[in-house]
Amino acid sequence: KQEVTQIPAALSVPEGENLVLNCSFTDSAIYNLQWFRQDPGKGLTSLLLIQSSQREQTSGRLNASLDKSSGRSTLYIAASQPGDSATYLCAARGGATNKLIFGTGTLLAVQP
Amino acid sequence: AAGVIQSPRHLIKEKRETATLKCYPISRHDTVYWYQQGPGQDPQFLISFYEKMQSDKGSIPDRFSAQQFSDYHSELNMSSLELGDSALYFCASSDTGGFWYNEQFFGPGTRLTVL
Numbered sequence: 488k489q490e491v492t493q494i495p496a497a498l499s500v501p502e503g504e505n506l507v508l509n510c511s512f513t514d515s516a517i518y519n520l521q522w523f524r525q526d527p528g529k530g531l532t533s534l535l536l537i538q539s540s541q542r543e544q545t546s547g548r549l550n551a552s553l554d555k556s557s558g559r560s561t562l563y564i565a566a567s568q569p570g571d572s573a574t575y576l577c578a579a580r581g582g583a584t585n586k587l588i589f590g591t592g593t594l595l596a597v598q599p
Numbered sequence: 600a601a602g603v604i605q606s607p608r609h610l611i612k613e614k615r616e617t618a619t620l621k622c623y624p625i626s627r628h629d630t631v632y633w634y635q636q637g638p639g640q641d642p643q644f645l646i647s648f649y650e651k652m653q654s655d656k657g658s659i660p661d662r663f664s665a666q667q668f669s670d671y672h673s674e675l676n677m678s679s680l681e682l683g684d685s686a687l688y689f690c691a692s693s694d695t696g697g698f699w700y701n702e703q704f705f706g707p708g709t710r711l712t713v714l
Contacts, residue, residue, distance in 0.1 A: 521702065530707040531642070531689060576641060580703075585695070586632065586644035586655050587703060 510577035603706035624692030
């Protein structure tokens with residue numbers, strides 16, 4: 488059974504810092520991994536999708552990497568801004584099913 | 600292009616009542632997924648449909664049922680509502696074509712409150 492965990496659970500950084508969010512999954516047989524952003528009480532905004540055959544994806548100040556063999560993905564946020572404050576969720580799409588298994592999330596606060 | 604549409608956005612019901620949530624996928628998307636996110640929790644997969652057939656089933660209570668219609672929209676029917684059903688319900692769609700690696704696009708969610 489696929490399990491997805493995220494470390495740290497919460498993170499507070501000053502504006503301008505570069506930061507890394509971590510995501511681990513137990514079953515390496517994934518189709519892809521998605522990173523989402525969720526503002527309090529709001530919907531899920533897809534940030535990046537990495538297919539199992541890819542190593543990384545970039546969008547603006549965001550860079551996500553995937554290492555299937557070690558069961559890890561990281562989301563790198565460069566030059567963080569207060570507007571980046573939100574909960575970040577990673578979700579793995581498993582090989583035996585098409586559903587997304589979500590991680591526990593990292594609550595990010597960027598202090599101005 | 601329009602994204603995934605969910606209605607209603609907010610719904611308040613009493614215990615033991617029924618509720619119907621609707622999802623309109625992105626045009627030409629053939630697969631719909633339903634997720635439930637309880638307060639302070641991560642989203643949990645409920646059920647999915649591909650070409651109007653159930654394709655996968657997660658932790659969906661027997662009190663819930665869902666279907667996908669000929670125009671690909673989907674409805675989640677919830678009966679005998681309980682306080683614990685209060686949650687944010689997301690619908691997502693993808694253009695699968697039988698390939699499960701395509702991206703899922705999420706709707707804004709329906710917030711259900713059971714009193």
